[in-house]
Amino acid sequence: MSDMRLVVVGAGGRMGRALVRAVTETNGARVSGAVEREGSEFLGADAGELAGVGNLDVSITLDPQSAFAAADGVLDFTAPMASLAFANLAAEASIVHVIGTTGWAEGEDLPLHDAARQARIIKSGNMSLGVNLLAALVRKAAQALDEDFDIEVLEMHHKHKVDAPSGTALLLGEAAAEGRDISLADRSVRSRDGITGARNAGDIGFATLRGGSVIGEHSVIFAGEGERIELTHRAEDRQLFAKGAVKAALWGFHQKPGFYSMADVLGLND
Ligand SMILES: NC(=O)C1=CN([C@@H]2O[C@H](COP(=O)(O)OP(=O)(O)OC[C@H]3O[C@@H](n4cnc5c(N)ncnc54)[C@H](OP(=O)(O)O)[C@@H]3O)[C@@H](O)[C@H]2O)C=CC1
Numbered sequence: 380m381s382d383m384r385l386v387v388v389g390a391g392g393r394m395g396r397a398l399v400r401a402v403t404e405t406n407g408a409r410v411s412g413a414v415e416r417e418g419s420e421f422l423g424a425d426a427g428e429l430a431g432v433g434n435l436d437v438s439i440t441l442d443p444q445s446a447f448a449a450a451d452g453v454l455d456f457t458a459p460m461a462s463l464a465f466a467n468l469a470a471e472a473s474i475v476h477v478i479g480t481t482g483w484a485e486g487e488d489l490p491l492h493d494a495a496r497q498a499r500i501i502k503s504g505n506m507s508l509g510v511n512l513l514a515a516l517v518r519k520a521a522q523a524l525d526e527d528f529d530i531e532v533l534e535m536h537h538k539h540k541v542d543a544p545s546g547t548a549l550l551l552g553e554a555a556a557e558g559r560d561i562s563l564a565d566r567s568v569r570s571r572d573g574i575t576g577a578r579n580a581g582d583i584g585f586a587t588l589r590g591g592s593v594i595g596e597h598s599v600i601f602a603g604e605g606e607r608i609e610l611t612h613r614a615e616d617r618q619l620f621a622k623g624a625v626k627a628a629l630w631g632f633h634q635k636p637g638f639y640s641m642a643d644v645l646g647l648n649d
């Protein structure tokens with residue numbers, strides 16, 4: 380069988396380069412196109428050279444439509460507005476669209492479900508096996524522990540990250556809310572400053588740290604009277620997310636059009 384042809388959008392970014400590396404290291408997949416946006420200093424560069432894997436004869440272009448027309452899938456770790464536009468193009472081309480982009484405002488990602496009528500969309504705030512397994516454990520712990528245990532989600536990322544809380548923190552908060560059978564939107568506390576009053580039982584709190592080169596660290600803390608349970612994941616290498624995204628693309632190749640999560644890819648929903 381021929382290799383799955385994958386386009387990397389945002390190919391000059393931190394994840395874009397990691398994705399190009401991951402595809403070249405995966406049997407059954409190859410980089411068929413690379414896209415950046417207007418004004419990018421990387422336009423015209425070879426995607427492989429930029430990613431440090433040698434010349435792939437794939438120039439970074441401004442033209443996602445042509446790249447998608449000659450591809451089986453797209454790997455997209457860019458920004459919400461860009462991912463919405465790429466989803467429409469992926470639907471037109473009826474290909475797989477793996478979306479790792481985070482920083483979505485409430486409801487902003489809903490149009491992706493329309494695109495998923497034609498595209499096979501796999502979207503997750505975190506593409507690693509470890510975090511998706513952690514989410515399953517958090518759901519279970521939240522189910523087992525009542526409101527006497529306060530749930531707080533703590534995350535730290537590198538100084539360049541532009542969104543907060545991280546997509547992963549929200550994914551973990553969602554898992555906790557599902558375990559408690561409550562709506563995260565109704566019970567989340569995303570910042571605290573000044574005289575906040577005492578904590579409300581049942582709230583799910585978020586705290587964000589930013590600095591240096593931290594790849595991504597997340598803890599979900601269940602704080603009770605006299606005891607505390609902490610579930611933690613530490614990502615030590617960005618390739619972890621890129622390899623997960625390539626795995627998702629290969630999985631999506633064999634699925635019907637639809638909207639899927641990384642938990643579907645990893646069989647954690649079975
Ligand atoms: N789900 C997961 O497992 C993970 C998700 N992420 C998420 O991935 C996203 C990217 O992270 P990161 O790589 O660190 O960020 P970067 O800023 O390094 O990379 C983003 C890239 O996308 C480009 N881009 C933005 N808009 C467009 C567009 N319209 N067309 C083409 N390219 C575009 C940017 O270009 P420019 O520089 O010109 O803006 C940049 O090159 C973030 O949302 C992050 O949170 C990150 C790691 C793991």
Ligand SMILES: O=C(O)C1=N[C@H](C(=O)O)C[C@H](O)C1
Nearest residue numbers: 481504540545546547548595
């Ligand atoms: O921006 C990042 O770097 C990361 N973003 C994702 C998130 O928002 O959770 C995943 C990972 O933690 C790295």
